[in-house]
Amino acid sequence: MYAYIARRGLLFIPTILLTTILVFGLFWIVPGDAAMMILTGEEGDGGKVTEEDIKRVQKELGLDRPVYIQYGDWLWKILQGDFGDSVWYGTPILDDLKDRFFITLELAMLAIVLAFIAAVPLGVLSAVKQDSFLDHISRLLALVGIALPTFWLGILVIYGLTYFAGWLPPLGYATLWGDPFTNLQQLIFPALVLAFHDMAFTARVARSAMLEVMREDYMRTARSKGLNEWMVVGRHALKNALLPVITVSGYQFGRLLGGTIIIESVFVIPGVGRYLIDAIIHRDFVVVQGVVLLAAAVVLLLNLVVDILYGILDPRIRYS
Amino acid sequence: MTRRRKTTPSALILITISLTLIFVIACGGAATAPESDASSAPASAAAGAQAVPTAAPSGSSSQAAQPTAAAAPAQPAASSGSSAAAADPTPTVQPVEVQAPETDWVTRGKHGRTMKWVARNNPGFWDVHYGASLTTTLTPSGPRFNQLVEYNPVNPEEIIGDLAESWDVSEDGTVYTFYLAEANWSDGQPVKASDIVYSLDRITLPDAFRGRTNSMRNFYEHKTAEVIDERTVRMPIKFPAATFMVNLASDYMKMYPEHVVGKLTQEDANCCPENMIGSGPFIFKDGSWQKQEAYEYVRNDDYFKAPRPYFDGFKVFLIQDVARAIATLKVGQADGTYYPVLSTYTEFVEQLEEDTDGRMRALFMQNVQRAGLNFNWLVEPYDDPRVRTALWMVIDQEEIVEKILRGNGTVGTHFHVGFAPNESVEALYELPGYRRDADGAKAQADLDEARRLLAEAGYPDGFSGTITSILTGCTATSAQLVKDIWKRELNLDMTIQSSDVATLYAKWRSNDYGVIVGCGSGIILPDPSDILNQWYGIDTMRNSGNWTTTEFERLKTEQAKELDPEKRKELFAQMVELLRDEVPHYLPTGWMHAGGTLDYRVRNYHVPRTIQMIHKLDHMWWDEDAEKPPIGTGYQP
Numbered sequence: 001m002y003a004y005i006a007r008r009g010l011l012f013i014p015t016i017l018l019t020t021i022l023v024f025g026l027f028w029i030v031p032g033d034a035a036m037m038i039l040t041g042e043e044g045d046g047g048k049v050t051e052e053d054i055k056r057v058q059k060e061l062g063l064d065r066p067v068y069i070q071y072g073d074w075l076w077k078i079l080q081g082d083f084g085d086s087v088w089y090g091t092p093i094l095d096d097l098k099d100r101f102f103i104t105l106e107l108a109m110l111a112i113v114l115a116f117i118a119a120v121p122l123g124v125l126s127a128v129k130q131d132s133f134l135d136h137i138s139r140l141l142a143l144v145g146i147a148l149p150t151f152w153l154g155i156l157v158i159y160g161l162t163y164f165a166g167w168l169p170p171l172g173y174a175t176l177w178g179d180p181f182t183n184l185q186q187l188i189f190p191a192l193v194l195a196f197h198d199m200a201f202t203a204r205v206a207r208s209a210m211l212e213v214m215r216e217d218y219m220r221t222a223r224s225k226g227l228n229e230w231m232v233v234g235r236h237a238l239k240n241a242l243l244p245v246i247t248v249s250g251y252q253f254g255r256l257l258g259g260t261i262i263i264e265s266v267f268v269i270p271g272v273g274r275y276l277i278d279a280i281i282h283r284d285f286v287v288v289q290g291v292v293l294l295a296a297a298v299v300l301l302l303n304l305v306v307d308i309l310y311g312i313l314d315p316r317i318r319y320s
Numbered sequence: 321m322t323r324r325r326k327t328t329p330s331a332l333i334l335i336t337i338s339l340t341l342i343f344v345i346a347c348g349g350a351a352t353a354p355e356s357d358a359s360s361a362p363a364s365a366a367a368g369a370q371a372v373p374t375a376a377p378s379g380s381s382s383q384a385a386q387p388t389a390a391a392a393p394a395q396p397a398a399s400s401g402s403s404a405a406a407a408d409p410t411p412t413v414q415p416v417e418v419q420a421p422e423t424d425w426v427t428r429g430k431h432g433r434t435m436k437w438v439a440r441n442n443p444g445f446w447d448v449h450y451g452a453s454l455t456t457t458l459t460p461s462g463p464r465f466n467q468l469v470e471y472n473p474v475n476p477e478e479i480i481g482d483l484a485e486s487w488d489v490s491e492d493g494t495v496y497t498f499y500l501a502e503a504n505w506s507d508g509q510p511v512k513a514s515d516i517v518y519s520l521d522r523i524t525l526p527d528a529f530r531g532r533t534n535s536m537r538n539f540y541e542h543k544t545a546e547v548i549d550e551r552t553v554r555m556p557i558k559f560p561a562a563t564f565m566v567n568l569a570s571d572y573m574k575m576y577p578e579h580v581v582g583k584l585t586q587e588d589a590n591c592c593p594e595n596m597i598g599s600g601p602f603i604f605k606d607g608s609w610q611k612q613e614a615y616e617y618v619r620n621d622d623y624f625k626a627p628r629p630y631f632d633g634f635k636v637f638l639i640q641d642v643a644r645a646i647a648t649l650k651v652g653q654a655d656g657t658y659y660p661v662l663s664t665y666t667e668f669v670e671q672l673e674e675d676t677d678g679r680m681r682a683l684f685m686q687n688v689q690r691a692g693l694n695f696n697w698l699v700e701p702y703d704d705p706r707v708r709t710a711l712w713m714v715i716d717q718e719e720i721v722e723k724i725l726r727g728n729g730t731v732g733t734h735f736h737v738g739f740a741p742n743e744s745v746e747a748l749y750e751l752p753g754y755r756r757d758a759d760g761a762k763a764q765a766d767l768d769e770a771r772r773l774l775a776e777a778g779y780p781d782g783f784s785g786t787i788t789s790i791l792t793g794c795t796a797t798s799a800q801l802v803k804d805i806w807k808r809e810l811n812l813d814m815t816i817q818s819s820d821v822a823t824l825y826a827k828w829r830s831n832d833y834g835v836i837v838g839c840g841s842g843i844i845l846p847d848p849s850d851i852l853n854q855w856y857g858i859d860t861m862r863n864s865g866n867w868t869t870t871e872f873e874r875l876k877t878e879q880a881k882e883l884d885p886e887k888r889k890e891l892f893a894q895m896v897e898l899l900r901d902e903v904p905h906y907l908p909t910g911w912m913h914a915g916g917t918l919d920y921r922v923r924n925y926h927v928p929r930t931i932q933m934i935h936k937l938d939h940m941w942w943d944e945d946a947e948k949p950p951i952g953t954g955y956q957p
Binding site: 030031032033036037038039040041042043048049050051053054056057088089090091096155158159161162166167168170171172173265266267268270274275278280281282283 | 436441442444445451452453454455456457527529531532534587590591592610611612613614635637638639640641643644647648650651653654819820821822823824825826827829832841842853857858859860861
């Protein structure tokens with residue numbers, strides 16, 4: 001297994017490189033650069049801006065160099081552990097990222113845990129009680145969860161809290177260590193919103209997987225041995241049905257790390273998402289590259305963890 | 321690899337949950353400073369700030385700095401100290417007539433409360449001389465600085481002294497002598513004349529980018545100001561200018577301490593709020609800026625305009641999402657919107673007033689933004705003035721106001737509504753492009769004329785093209801309406817190319833567009849010369865093709881030098897006529913209002929004439945016992 005992990009680890013390097021090259025290239029193709037945003041201001045009603053002004057700021061930011069030099073320079077710094085300074089803020093982005101990444105990670109983990117806790121029992125029950133009223137409700141819930149965009153649900157939750165409770169999560173982010181109760185108040189609602197969507201998808205996968213497993217011969221054998229139904233479902237069916245659920249959850253977790261942008265904005269969570277969207281608006285390529293690098297590394301790591309979990313769940317899988 | 325392990329499904333689930341929870345706990349230790357519940361009682365930031373103000377401000381400098389008649393612009397030299405007057409080599413006059421402002425509010429103000437504001441934009445550049453934005457530079461950084469002169473916060477039409485307690489103007493109008501109030505920087509060092517000279521020279525530093533302070537270069541030649549004595553500055557200007565003081569009073573013309581800012585690089589000044597200090601009413605709280613989250617100011621107890629400021633401090637929460645911002649105000653997590661703009665659509669704040677039972681009050685800024693058509697006059701078919709006229713003439717501006725601005729605006733004029741005698745709203749309705757038929761519909765004659773012009777220009781069957789727009793707000797909706805009108809009336813087959821702001825600016829700047837439908841472009845100064853700078857200035861983004869004519873340039877120069885207000889208005893009337901004849905690159909389709917909101921207990925806020933004015937917050941206070949006005953009456957100062 002260690003050799004397998006090492007091989008996968010080596011594959012990380014070209015994958016991350018390709019990802020960053022792709023993002024860098026896309027950023028280069030898209031019109032507009034940070035110099036223009038600095039000089040014109042966000043409202044675009046800045047005063048006189050000459051070509052010389054633009055060239056001067058581009059030079060200050062290093063944007064006047066060929067794109068491959070810019071990329072190479074960025075990569076060289078990364079190899080030395082330097083993520084660089086934001087071209088918009090002029091501050092080291094690693095300082096910002098290390099705080100924000102953990103905020104987003106905490107939100108994503110809370111969401112995935114909530115989704116998993118709700119989805120697996122829902123999917124199992126739905127499969128066991130196939131075509132029952134419970135199954136219909138569960139499927140309807142799943143469909144609603146998949147169909148409702150999270151940003152819309154987020155706004156509905158904000159409205160619901162405002163109008164019915166006259167309360168909103170406190171402003172000013174509190175860390176889990178500093179003030180766990182406030183932290184929970186701030187993160188639980190965005191996590192529930194994110195979890196609702198993921199729960200819906202995961203529940204459908206769990207239901208399908210359970211239905212498939214429950215039609216297997218060994219299930220009939222288990223029942224014929226006289227095991228009670230919950231033992232059959234819990235011990236034999238669920239274990240085998242969990243493989244696709246784990247796969248989906250791993251994928252969703254990776255997606256959540258980069259997909260909380262709007263939710264972070266609605267719930268005023270200072271995570272990576274809000275940082276990233278500001279960076280895109282300002283064409284702050286150093287920040288975008290840093291975030292992409294981090295996200296790519298985490299997603300790759302997650303995929304590896306999921307693959308290892310396969311082996312634990314299904315001993316027939318061999319790492320070769 | 322084969323590994324056999326007895327693992328039950330329930331155990332697996334438990335392990336997964338436990339591991340995840342461990343991760344959750346482990347990952348929560350971000351370095352962000354813990355923040356108390358925003359709804360909790362604010363901590364007093366300044367010792368003694370709760371003291372009831374005395375009957376009158378103490379100290380002569382404070383007294384003189386109040387917006388009283390004694391502090392009004394252009395005092396005779398004799399009133400400003402004999403030594404200063406004697407040192408000034410130029411004879412002085414006193415040209416400005418000033419309305420007597422309300423004077424008792426300074427002593428009525430109440431101290432206390434750390435305010436909580438909602439703002440939608442994240443700070444960017446903390447150097448006010450450098451940044452080109454209200455939201456990312458001025459409002460975050462401004463409250464810790466002063467200007468030499470300012471717009472009177474309780475009578476925004478008037479310019480009064482800020483760090484200057486008085487000033488003289490030479491007979492020929494080209495030399496200003498400013499007499500400084502006794503003030504300190506927040507590190508305790510005195511504000512000296514040399515700091516003012518340093519700041520003026522920094523604002524006009526050659527080859528340095530100056531986003532919103534660039535206009536000072538039109539008036540002041542770098543390195544020509546002089547220190548007369550510790551508290552007197554002599555500032556020559558290039559010509560007797562009608563708008564010099566209008567520009568100098570701009571909130572962007574901040575005065576910096578030389579002994580602090582002189583040591584900073586431009587990057588140091590921009591990046592980090594802790595690097596700079598000022599003499600202003602509030603002091604930036606070190607370490608309080610959490611990007612995309614919040615920043616905080618505390619009261620400057622040594623402010624030279626004692627007993628101001630009244631607030632103990634304030635915290636600005638950065639909430640991008642407008643729905644969340646409204647919800648935050650609704651549940652009472654904030655006392656108002658910072659700037660205090662929330663949205664172009666004033667019904668949001670009207671609704672908020674109702675929803676909060678009158679706690680949050682709606683306030684409106686009239687005609688502070690513009691809507692219009694930006695033509696790339698360098699490319700076909702928009703290089704033909706007949707095409708530009710035809711495309712503008714078919715636009716029903718009342719439809720724009722009703723459907724796009726939802727009633728929050730008026731029809732478009734070239735300059736501030738009603739400023740030029742020939743641009744009163746009544747006069748406009750007699751003119752092509754604005755006329756209405758008897759049934760109230762857009763004049764058929766105008767529609768026919770537009771078709772005739774287009775046919776004459778060689779496009780009898782219309783043409784196809786691109787409307788460049790941004791993805792959100794009234795810009796997106798007005799682009800759609802304009803497209804529909806052009807299709808309906810002129811058979812134009814236009815495609816809307818929506819983009820983000822950075823892409824739009826890049827295309828605009830490089831003239832890579834046909835038409836840009838603009839909506840919500842903000843006015844900076846309360847003077848029509850601001851429109852000349854923004855929309856008709858050479859090398860500005862809004863005039864990227866550098867449209868002008870020799871006559872227009874002549875009129876621009878003349879208006880800048882004309883000191884007689886009536887004669888100056890006449891020059892603007894001539895410009896209006898010229899713009900109608902020559903059909904420039906930009907044709908207005910509407911003026912727009914903006915809406916903000918404040919708690920009724922926030923006292924003494926007076927709506928300025930532009931969003932960009934009066935951001936020091938040193939004249940407002942919180943009055944817990946204030947009487948709540950009836951719902952629907954808006955904010956009352």
